[in-house]
Amino acid sequence: MSDMDEMDDGSGVVKKFMFLNRKAPHGTVYALEGLEVVLITAAFDQDVSMVFTDDGVFQLMKGIDSKGIEVKDFSKTYRALEGYDIEKLYVDQASMDARGLTEDDLIVDVTVLSVDEMANLMAEQDVVISF
Amino acid sequence: MLHIVNKSAAERSSLESCLRMATKGSAVLLIEDAVYAATNGNAAAAKIQAAAADLKIYALGPDLAARGMAGRVLDGVNVVDYGGFVDLVAEHSNCQSWL
Amino acid sequence: MQFGILVNEGPYTHQASDTAYLFARTAIEKGHKVPRVFFYHDGVNNSTRLATPPQDDRNVSARWSKLAEEHGVDLVVCVAAAQRRGINDDVLAPGFRISGLGQLVEMGIQYDRLVTFGD
Numbered sequence: 001m002s003d004m005d006e007m008d009d010g011s012g013v014v015k016k017f018m019f020l021n022r023k024a025p026h027g028t029v030y031a032l033e034g035l036e037v038v039l040i041t042a043a044f045d046q047d048v049s050m051v052f053t054d055d056g057v058f059q060l061m062k063g064i065d066s067k068g069i070e071v072k073d074f075s076k077t078y079r080a081l082e083g084y085d086i087e088k089l090y091v092d093q094a095s096m097d098a099r100g101l102t103e104d105d106l107i108v109d110v111t112v113l114s115v116d117e118m119a120n121l122m123a124e125q126d127v128v129i130s131f
Numbered sequence: 132m133l134h135i136v137n138k139s140a141a142e143r144s145s146l147e148s149c150l151r152m153a154t155k156g157s158a159v160l161l162i163e164d165a166v167y168a169a170t171n172g173n174a175a176a177a178k179i180q181a182a183a184a185d186l187k188i189y190a191l192g193p194d195l196a197a198r199g200m201a202g203r204v205l206d207g208v209n210v211v212d213y214g215g216f217v218d219l220v221a222e223h224s225n226c227q228s229w230l
Numbered sequence: 231m232q233f234g235i236l237v238n239e240g241p242y243t244h245q246a247s248d249t250a251y252l253f254a255r256t257a258i259e260k261g262h263k264v265p266r267v268f269f270y271h272d273g274v275n276n277s278t279r280l281a282t283p284p285q286d287d288r289n290v291s292a293r294w295s296k297l298a299e300e301h302g303v304d305l306v307v308c309v310a311a312a313q314r315r316g317i318n319d320d321v322l323a324p325g326f327r328i329s330g331l332g333q334l335v336e337m338g339i340q341y342d343r344l345v346t347f348g349d
Contacts, residue, residue: 009336017338020227022148033271036310040331044339054148094151119152123132127338128227129236130346131271135345137249163245193252213256220343221231221262228346230238 009044015126016047021056023131025075026066030131031059032074037129039077042084049121050081052110053092057099060091060106078108092118132157133223137230139164140175145229150182158187160211160219166194170203183207191216233257234337235267238348240275241290242283247276250347251293258301265341266304267294268334269326271348274312277305279323291323298325306333 019038025031041048052060064075081089091110096102103112113121122128134153140146146161146168153159159182161169168175169190179188192210195201204210211219220226235254239246254264269276281291297303305326307317312328319328338344 009339011339013339015339017335018227020229022145022230029271033311037270037331037334041335043332044335046335046339053152054144115151119154122152122227123154123157123225125225125227127344128225128346129334129338129344130228130230130348131238137246137347138349162249213252214260216253217233217257217260217262220233220345226343226345228348230346230348 014045014047016049016124017041018049018051018122018125018128020128020130021050021052021059022054024055024058025064026069026071031056032072034131035074035077037131038081038086039084042081042086048086049088049090049125050086051090051092051118051121053095053118055095055099057091057095057101060089060108060110061101062105062107064107075107081108090118090121133219133226134159135226135228136161136165137163137228140168140173140178146175147178149229150178150186153182153186155185156187158189158219158223160189160191160216161194162191162216163194164198166190166198166200169205169208170195170200171205172203176205179205180207189215189219231343232263232265232341234341234344235264236334236337236344236346236348237267237269237273237276238271238346240272241281243272244349246347246349247273247290247294248288250345251290251297253345253347254297254303258297258303264301264303266306266333266337268337269305269307270311270331270334272311272315274307274315274317277307277312277317277323277326278321280321295323295325308334
């Protein structure tokens with residue numbers, strides 16, 4: 001059965017959905033399976049934001065090569081999000097700083113937020129899904 | 132917003148991240164292993180007490196009791212049962228789990 | 231009020247499924263509705279009918295099934311996560327069904343609240 005057959009619940013309701021990504025890729029499954037939820041959500045015309053904080057920022061690293069651990073490399077899927085109209089990717093400045101990362105290290109364009117900006121973004125969401 | 136934290140502050144940075152991001156006037160509910168942070172003498176207690184100035188801090192009673200911590204709850208932390216947990220989710224227009 | 235619940239972890243290893251179950255049961259007791267619970271990641275493992283836990287402790291899968299039977303809660307297991315973990319229709323406990331991630335998105339759109347329980 002295809003998820004894409006269930007596009008749009010038909011109600012016309014648009015909610016602010018936020019997907020909270022706080023974990024590094026590969027050490028656990030949450031980055032990969034979290035991304036799969038976001039791709040499905042794209043079919044429902046909701047107001048979707050993806051937020052990356054703490055080790056979640058590592059999901060967006062350039063230069064990921066998972067051949068040695070023999071695990072599927074899904075990092076390029078983040079670049080496909082734009083094609084699904086998922087364009088609101090937010091990254092926590094402090095999490096980047098604590099990990100020695102800058103926007104140049106990331107595989108996609110993101111909006112870097114201060115802690116207050118991110119806190120306000122979170123507070124205004126209708127639905128937050130955490131992985 | 133209701134923030135829900137479930138892991139011990141000694142094990143995971145989720146409580147710290149939550150307290151950093153929760154806006155003034157929000158509620159934070161500690162469940163499962165996160166309840167330890169709301170007990171006297173815990174390394175995270177000072178952080179919780181400082182946070183209580185701007186946030187409403189709750190801890191799930193059955194999880195405290197299951198861990199032998201029911202008699203050690205910090206002043207200023209509100210203990211709720213599962214009914215209170217449900218009420219908190221209902222009362223806040225949105226909620227976020229810090230896993 | 232309609233509550234949706236997302237369970238991200240399997241039975242026993244994490245408390246997530248237990249907390250989610252007690253939350254759901256209490257919400258129903260208080261007169262709220264829990265129309266659907268969605269199981270994702272290792273949460274799909276809550277759906278197995280093959281578990282035989284010791285008799286003197288809770289049977290996590292069975293009590294979800296009982297909640298479904300008594301209160302009409304729709305227990306949905308994500309197909310992609312299930313396929314990865316060897317959960318198929320043959321092993322499902324009563325009350326569980328396998329479906330797509332769209333069912334989770336619908337919960338967010340249609341219900342008043344969606345609560346995630348995980349690790």
